[in-house]
Amino acid sequence: MSLTTYKKKRKFNQTPEPKGGVNSTKALHFVVQKHAARQLHYDFRLEHKGVLLSWAVPKGPSMNTADKRLAMMVEDHPIDYMKFEGVIPPGNYGAGTVMVWDFGNYAPVLPMSPGLHKGELKFVLNGEKLQGQFALIKLKNDKTGKGNSWLLIKDKDEFTKSIDVTKKDKSVLTKRSMAEIAKSKHKWKSNR
Numbered sequence: 001m002s003l004t005t006y007k008k009k010r011k012f013n014q015t016p017e018p019k020g021g022v023n024s025t026k027a028l029h030f031v032v033q034k035h036a037a038r039q040l041h042y043d044f045r046l047e048h049k050g051v052l053l054s055w056a057v058p059k060g061p062s063m064n065t066a067d068k069r070l071a072m073m074v075e076d077h078p079i080d081y082m083k084f085e086g087v088i089p090p091g092n093y094g095a096g097t098v099m100v101w102d103f104g105n106y107a108p109v110l111p112m113s114p115g116l117h118k119g120e121l122k123f124v125l126n127g128e129k130l131q132g133q134f135a136l137i138k139l140k141n142d143k144t145g146k147g148n149s150w151l152l153i154k155d156k157d158e159f160t161k162s163i164d165v166t167k168k169d170k171s172v173l174t175k176r177s178m179a180e181i182a183k184s185k186h187k188w189k190s191n192r
Helices: 004-008 079-083 112-118 178-183
Strands: 029-036 040-048 051-057 068-078 086-088 096-108 120-127 131-138 149-154
Touching (some): 004 068, 029 120, 029 178, 040 096, 051 079, 086 178
Antiparallel strands (some): 086 096
16 A cells, blocks of 8 residues: 555645545545546545555446446545545646545455455445445456456445435535535645
8 A cells, every 4th residue: 555656646736635644543434535527436435554545436336236336446545535625726637626425434344455455345334325335346357458447336235225326415524515615715734
């Protein structure tokens, strides 16, 4: 787990994103950030070994077990990115509006490190919008050739729903919409 790639892609004198440096806590956290960059997507992040393992999910997460959502693994992010909500300025990597769409704790069902190596993660989410057991499964026939294609799948449990959970479209931190965040002059600051 390293932040080297994350740091290489960013100009910290131009973007309000955190550099990293905040240590993790005892509880394991997850965050889902709605990100209006070149294309709208959701960034799904799991805290693990002092970083946030990160996947870009183009269609967003689903509470329906029939939905298998493509999740492209991207660079690890710093722990203090969990509460990043704001605007990444034009000309910077990932330029666009970022909302903290969901946030909470999670518990691994299978050990995380071997699961990453094997390409199978199972965990229980306890967020405001996402609850219950999920899986991230790495695609064996990755057509991108990069080996970073996964599927985010809701496992069947009492939290399974057929509604489109992405319609719940306000920040869990600030209760603002994407448009309100985009208009905001507020500059995000890390907790350091």
